[in-house]
Amino acid sequence: xxxxxxxxxxxxxxxxxxxxxxxxxxxxxxxxxxxxxxxxxxxxxxxxxxxxxxxxxxxxxxxxxxxxxxxxxxxxxxxxxxxxxxxxxxxxxxxxxxxxxxxxxxxxxxxxxxxxxxxxxxxxxxxxxxxxxxxxxxxxxxxxxxxxxxxxxxxxxxxxxxxxxxxxxxxxxxxxxxxxxxxxxxxxxxxxxxxxxxxxxxxxxxxxxxxxxxxxxxxxxxxxxxxxxxxxxxxxxxxxxxxxxxxxxxxxxxxxxxxxxxxxxxxxxxxxxxxxxxxxxxxxxxxxxxxxxxxxxxxxxxxxxxxxxxxxxx
Amino acid sequence: xxxxxxxxxxxxxxxxxxxxxxxxxxxxxxxxxxxxxxxxxxxxxxxxxxxxxxxxxxxxxxxxxxxxxxxxxxxxxxxxxxxxxxxxxxxxxxxxxxxxxxxxxxxxxxxxxxxxxxxxxxxxxxxxxxxxxxxxxxxxxxxxxxxxxxxxxxxxxxxxxxxxxxxxxxxxxxxxxxxxxxxxxxxxxxxxxxxxxxxxxxxxxxxxxxxxxxxxxxxxxxxxxxxxxxxxxxxxxxxxxxxxxxxxxxxxxxxxxxxxxxxxxxxxxxxxxxxxxxxxxxxxxxxxxxxxxxxxxxxxxxxxxxxxxxxxxxxxxxxxxxxxxxxxxxxx
Numbered sequence: 001x002x003x004x005x006x007x008x009x010x011x012x013x014x015x016x017x018x019x020x021x022x023x024x025x026x027x028x029x030x031x032x033x034x035x036x037x038x039x040x041x042x043x044x045x046x047x048x049x050x051x052x053x054x055x056x057x058x059x060x061x062x063x064x065x066x067x068x069x070x071x072x073x074x075x076x077x078x079x080x081x082x083x084x085x086x087x088x089x090x091x092x093x094x095x096x097x098x099x100x101x102x103x104x105x106x107x108x109x110x111x112x113x114x115x116x117x118x119x120x121x122x123x124x125x126x127x128x129x130x131x132x133x134x135x136x137x138x139x140x141x142x143x144x145x146x147x148x149x150x151x152x153x154x155x156x157x158x159x160x161x162x163x164x165x166x167x168x169x170x171x172x173x174x175x176x177x178x179x180x181x182x183x184x185x186x187x188x189x190x191x192x193x194x195x196x197x198x199x200x201x202x203x204x205x206x207x208x209x210x211x212x213x214x215x216x217x218x219x220x221x222x223x224x225x226x227x228x229x230x231x232x233x234x235x236x237x238x239x240x241x242x243x244x245x246x247x248x249x250x251x252x253x254x255x256x257x258x259x260x261x262x263x264x265x266x267x268x269x270x271x272x273x274x275x276x277x278x279x280x281x282x283x284x285x286x287x288x289x290x291x292x293x294x295x296x297x298x299x300x301x302x303x304x305x306x307x308x309x310x311x312x313x314x
Numbered sequence: 315x316x317x318x319x320x321x322x323x324x325x326x327x328x329x330x331x332x333x334x335x336x337x338x339x340x341x342x343x344x345x346x347x348x349x350x351x352x353x354x355x356x357x358x359x360x361x362x363x364x365x366x367x368x369x370x371x372x373x374x375x376x377x378x379x380x381x382x383x384x385x386x387x388x389x390x391x392x393x394x395x396x397x398x399x400x401x402x403x404x405x406x407x408x409x410x411x412x413x414x415x416x417x418x419x420x421x422x423x424x425x426x427x428x429x430x431x432x433x434x435x436x437x438x439x440x441x442x443x444x445x446x447x448x449x450x451x452x453x454x455x456x457x458x459x460x461x462x463x464x465x466x467x468x469x470x471x472x473x474x475x476x477x478x479x480x481x482x483x484x485x486x487x488x489x490x491x492x493x494x495x496x497x498x499x500x501x502x503x504x505x506x507x508x509x510x511x512x513x514x515x516x517x518x519x520x521x522x523x524x525x526x527x528x529x530x531x532x533x534x535x536x537x538x539x540x541x542x543x544x545x546x547x548x549x550x551x552x553x554x555x556x557x558x559x560x561x562x563x564x565x566x567x568x569x570x571x572x573x574x575x576x577x578x579x580x581x582x583x584x585x586x587x588x589x590x591x592x593x594x595x596x597x598x599x600x601x602x603x604x605x606x607x608x609x610x611x612x613x614x615x616x617x618x619x620x621x622x623x624x625x626x627x628x629x630x631x632x633x634x635x636x637x638x639x640x641x642x643x644x645x646x
Contacts, residue, residue: 250497252526253526257530
C-alpha cells in the first residue's frame with residue numbers, strides 16, 4: 001500500500017473571472033521513503049495540490065488516501081490525528097513564523113495542540129530537534145527576525161519534524177534562499193529523510209533542484225500532470241513537448257545559448273484551452289491537439305505522458 | 315577610446331555600515347556586463363549608485379562614476395534628472411511595484427517621451443504603440459489602453475523595458491530583470507533584452523544571482539561578495555576555471571551545474587555559514603566561510619591581482635585548477 005495515493009483530484013475555486021480550475025484531475029502516488037518532485041511554472045496549480053493533500057484546502061472532487069485511509073471524508077477531529085503524520089514546509093519561512101513568539105514558543109505550539117508530553121518532556125523534544133536541524137541551543141529564546149533566511153528555514157523544518165511525521169510536503173523550500181544557503185538546506189532535508197525515514201512531496205519550479213533531489217518527477221501544466229517518470233528516465237528521455245521546453249529554457253553554462261523554446265504566456269486556469277491544454281504554446285500542435293485532450297498513458301513501465309505524439313518525440 | 319562607463323573605487327557608506335567598498339569596473343559601448351552576487355553583496359546598491367538613486371541614509375563616501383566623460387557623483391539633481399531615462403535607464407525585478415497601477419501602460423510610456431522628447435499627447439501615444447511592438451507585445455494598439463494588472467508578469471516586464479528604452483539610452487541597468495518570472499518567460503525576456511542591446515547599440519549592466527543567466531548572456535562578469543569585487547573574468551574562464559574560493563564554492567554548491575549528480579551519489583558541497591559573518595571582518599570578507607583561510611587572511615582586505623589576461627581575483631592564495639588534472643576541474 002502506498003503512503004499517499006491521490007486519485008482524480010480536483011480543486012476548483014470560484015473567482016471573479018469564473019471557475020478557476022487550479023487542480024483539474026490528478027493521480028499521484030508517493031511510496032514510503034520516496035521523494036516525488038512536482039515541477040511546474042507559477043499558476044500551474046502545484047501549490048494548491050500540495051495544500052489539498054494536507055486538506056488545508058478542500059478538494060472539489062476525487063480522493064486522497066493516506067496509508068489506505070480516505071482523508072477527504074474525515075471530520076476536523078480525525079483530520080487533526082492524520083495531520084500529525086503529514087506536515088508542510090513553506091517557501092518563505094518568515095511569513096510562516098509568528099514574529100511575536102520566540103522560537104521555543106513557536107515549536108511548543110504543535111506539541112501542545114497534539115497533547116504531547118508534559119512541559120519538561122516538551123522542552124526536551126524541542127532541544128533535540130533544534131540541535132538536529134543545526135541551530136544553536138539558545139535559539140529557543142530568540143525571535144524570528146533575529147535569524148537569517150537559511151536559519152529561518154531550519155526553524156520551519158524543525159517545526160515540521162516535531163511530531164514525527166511520515167510525509168512532508170515541501171513547497172518551494174529553497175526558492176527564497178541564496179545559492180550558497182540552498183545547498184545547506186537541501187543537505188539538511190536529505191539527512192532528515194534518512195534519519196526519520198521520511199517521504200517528501202517536493203514542489204519546485206527549479207528543475208535543477210528537482211533533478212538532484214527527487215526519485216520520481218511529475219511535470220504539471222495548467223492543473224494536470226503532463227508527464228511522470230523516474231528521475232533518470234525523465235532527464236534522458238523526456239517525451240512531452242512542455243517537459244522538453246522547460247529543460248531547454250534553463251540557462252546552462254555548459255552549452256551555448258539557444259532561442260527561447262516557448263512563445264506566449266501560460267493561459268489562465270479560469271480559461272483552459274480546448275483539447276490538449278498545452279496546444280496554444282506547443283510547437284507540434286495539430287488539429288487533433290486542438291480538438292481532443294490526450295489521455296495520460298504509459299509509454300513504458302513507470303513512464304506516463306499526456307501527448308498524442310509522445311511516441312514520435314525523441 | 316574611453317569606456318562608456320567607468321566606476322573607480324566606489325565606496326558607499328551608511329552611518330554604521332559600508333555595503334560597497336572600493337569597487338571598480340568599466341563597461342564598453344554595446345557590451346553586457348554581469349554583476350553577480352547573493353543578497354547582501356551590494357550589487358543592487360551599486361546599480362542605484364549608477365542612477366544616483368541611493369536611499370537618503372547612504373552616501374558615496376569615495377570614488378567616481380564616469381559616464382560619457384562626466385562624473386555622475388558631481389552632478390546636481392537637475393542635471394542627473396536630465397540624464398536619467400534618456401541616457402541611463404533602469405529596470406527592476408518586480409515590474410508591478412514599478413508601474414503605476416491606476417494609469418494605462420500607454421500613458422506611462424508616453425510620459426517619458428513627453429518629458430524627455432517633448433512629444434505631444436498624440437505623438438507620444440503613437441510612439442508608445444511602436445515601442446510595445448518593439449518589445450513584442452501582441453496587439454499593441456489594444457494593449458496600449460490596458461492597466462498593469464491586466465497583463466501577465468512577463469508582459470509587465472516587457473512594458474518596463476519599453477519605458478526604459480523609449481529614449482534609446484546608451485546604458486541600461488537591469489536589476490534581477492527575470493528573477494520574478496517563470497523559466498520559459500525568462501528566456502523570452504532575456505532574448506528581447508539582447509536583441510534590443512544590438513539594435514539600439516546599448517550597453518547593459520545585468521545584475522543577477524543566477525549563474526546560468528550570467529554564463530549565457532554576459533560578455534564580462536564581476537563577482538561580488540559582501541560589497542567587494544572578489545573576481546572578474548570572461549564567462550567562459552569563470553565557469554571553466556573559477557579562481558576565488560567563493561566563486562568555486564558557488565559553482566560547487568549549484569545543483570544546476572552537476573547534470574548527473576543525484577542525492578544518492580552524495581551530498582551537495584556547502585559553503586558553511588552565511589554572509590552575515592562578513593560584518594566587521596577586518597580582513598578578507600569571505601575568510602569566516604573559506605575552507606582555505608589562513609591567519610594572514612584576517613590582516614587586511616586582499617588586493618585584486620591579475621592572474622591571467624582579462625582576469626582579476628581578490629585572493630593571494632588561489633591557484634588555477636587547470637594546473638591539476640582535468641577531472642578535478644570537470645567535477646565543479
